[in-house]
Amino acid sequence: MATIVDSLAAFTAQLRFEQLPSNVVEESKRLLIDSIGCALGGLSHSKGTIGVEYARLMGAGTPGNQASILGTSERVSTVAAAFANGELINALDFDSILPPGHVSPYVIPGALAVGEAGKVSGQEMLCAVALSHEMSNRLGKSMDYLRDIKDGKVSPPPVFGYACTVFGATAAIGRLKGHSQATLANGLGLAGSISPVNSHWTWSQHAPATTIKYTAAGPLAQAAMAAAHLAELGHRGDRQILDDGEFGFRRFIGSSRWAPEKILPDLGTEWYFPPEQSYKPYPHCRILHALLDCLIDIVETNDIRPNEIEAINAWVEAFVMQPIWLLRKIDHVTDAQFSVAHGLSVGAHRIPPGKKWQSPEVVFDPSVLALMEKVSFDVHPDYEKLVSGNAASRPARIEVRARGKSFIGEARYPKGSPSPDPKSTMTTEELVAKFVRNAEGVLSAEKTDQAVTQLLNLDKVEDFASVMKLLTN
Template sequence: MPATIVEQLAHFTTDTQFDRIPPAVVEECKRILLDSIGCAVAAIGEPKGRIGIDYARAMGGNGNATIMGTGEKASIFGAAFANGELINALDMDAVVPPGHVTPYVLPGALAVAEARGAPGTALVEAMALSHEMSYRLGKAMDYLRDTRDGKVSPPPVYGYSSTVFGATAAIVKLKALPPAVLPNALGIAGSISPVNSQVAWFQHAPSSTIKYLLAGALTQAAMTAAHMAEFGHRGDIQILDDREYGFPRFIGTRRWEPGHITAGLGVDWRFPTEQAYKPYPHCRILHALLDSLTEIVEENDIAPAEIDGIKAWVEGFVEQPVWLNREIAHVHDAQFSIAHGLALGAHRIPPGKGWQDPDLVFGESVMNLMCKVTHEVHPNYVELLSGHAASRPAKIEIQARGKTFVGERRYPKGSPSPESSSLMTNDELAAKFRRNAEGVLCSARTDDVIDTVFHLEKLGDVAALMRMIGPNDERAAGQAR
């Protein structure tokens, strides 16, 4: 009988070896890792980050895996939970279809790699296969930016639950379990994946701070699947082949095109073509607008008090409560509101954890300017989106000093696109990391983390890297090399 999709994914996992991974994929994994560490350490004082840390502590016991930014050790289960929440807390982490992937697939791999003393090459293998697997599953299913008959067609059920397969595969890979364990682990993962509740989150504002999917919860499902298979549970290896009763049906996707999962698997690495990075701690839908707004206010030295109005043309699928919300009741709400995000961006605060400062988020100047923001759907959204996957067409007009200042973008900063300037370079990612690490890591330690990650293939033990990602301590700088 032909191999099931689960069996093919298991074979891909086993067959992924560092020396067979294209250099461009290795480089992308390093970039994702550095960006994720920076997002995590920046969030240790943020509400969502603190709650993740507190829950890891509540899970009990000392362990041999690090909660990033704290220097605290927890079990692999606790560290994975906390680190998933930390990476996603500011909503500044990298994105690739189906959306946020890294907060779900990296934390378990990182915890197991540290606990087992795995080399950097093993972590690259786990990151590469988990991101590739998640991307391919995302391409096989409904997507938020799908169009139909020339109009946006957002799915009625959506979410990132399919990342549980990549997250589980990465854990099993790093635990070096027998190949026979893998199909069972993936089958179990599909059966216990969290529900796709993201569309409910879109519709209910002010929104739940769980967001689209609690990162910590998915890391635990992946950990459970990997360990249950290790201990002898049998998984459903037909779960991705059965459209009528299997994963496609119960996870809620209307579209199921499994060829995207298996075609060229292990030969054609696809996720780097759409891997994007976020300069701003705000939903990606606003980034092209923020790029234009920032350029206008900085080049013309426009103060918030001088602005009489801001009008934006936005992506078509965002006409939903979570983005339309103007009731900013929690700093979390500021990560998604169109009106608030543009009002805050006009204040020219360097992007980072400062955007979540309650004095700024709820400040009179931001709240007053928010009332002057209007928007409508970009008229050429569907046409431009169809032309290139990185398209996020945006136009903005700022009324100030009796003039109208206009800015337009098709590709936001951080995306690979036909415009080379939109790509975030390694130097730019390092600069973002330095901003995020301020106040947590000393400058020497920050430099060590950057250097170690960009030379990850030379790292003999991931635990050495994790020892650097703690509170300021000059003595620890350089310890990993």
């Protein structure tokens, strides 16, 4: 009988661009625009530049095995480029969200590197992006989820992370390298065996937190590259790794839930990731976005200045009562990506959302740090009920006290999430504007415009390497 790995390999090998529904094609384009833009912005952040420095240590590679580091003039080995671009995409925590959590910074970098080196078509790149996100989403649904609700109560898992994305990342690489179905299966089996661990909760419980965050993008992208290439060179993978709930991937990656029946049904005919794909308008942990929507609307509508604010009281998602979100002592710019108090203080300063939010000048601005002391927050009283009613819910309520008055804002769905409220969707035009802001100071205006045009029309591009040329200096 075919294993789950065999079936995923068959899906990867047999998928044709003509089979992709139009919404899948468009969402894949949007994911590339957003992720690449985040990488360009990530060059302003130390996490991103450290990734670039480490890629240099891995070397320039050989002819036919070289790829670009986004936003630079650097050409390194494909393995090194995948590492650097993964770190760049995730550096600002500005990248898109899809259950199990972050997916794009893990599955896109290897595809970019191999696609550029192999001069694949735009249609092939879109197939790779689509299948890697679909596979990651389905695997994520078969295991524990960070925002699980059990018996009406918040029930976060004891072990969590984004390790399962290694399968989608490996599939995308193998697909673009033209691997046979058998080689793809071996690659997926190898990927599960060398996957990074799920270290999310360790990171969230220890302050100051490690700057690699929940699951470092570079090492996972590198693991996927290793799995695909080792399979190509003749290594044999464990094809039963996803079928064995007792000793397989589910067990050693730490998931208490295992629902493999969620992985394969209608694979290739029903696409689950587009309706769940969300994007970030702010370079901050997603838990804060609905609060920021409300806060920014209040201060802008009422022209409230930071020095007029007497207090900011907020009610937010239940699982954020952990050290990294409670943090008030900001020692590193990465601390600011998760601190609720710091994020609300920056939002109240009405600084346009973008990479500037993570600049040392803003992060350590005395006015921002002072306003943090006036921020308090607690769990939203209806959080569990609202999340149980619709998984896209991220309930938020905020009160700004200023000028002797109280200004109240509430939201259930943050901007950037597909939801019953059409206003919460982030349009392609808005994603393009975000890309342009991230590209400022990195690419010329001419290259930025050309890159946007090519990415929006990627299905008509014959050589993806020509797009990468527009995304480098």
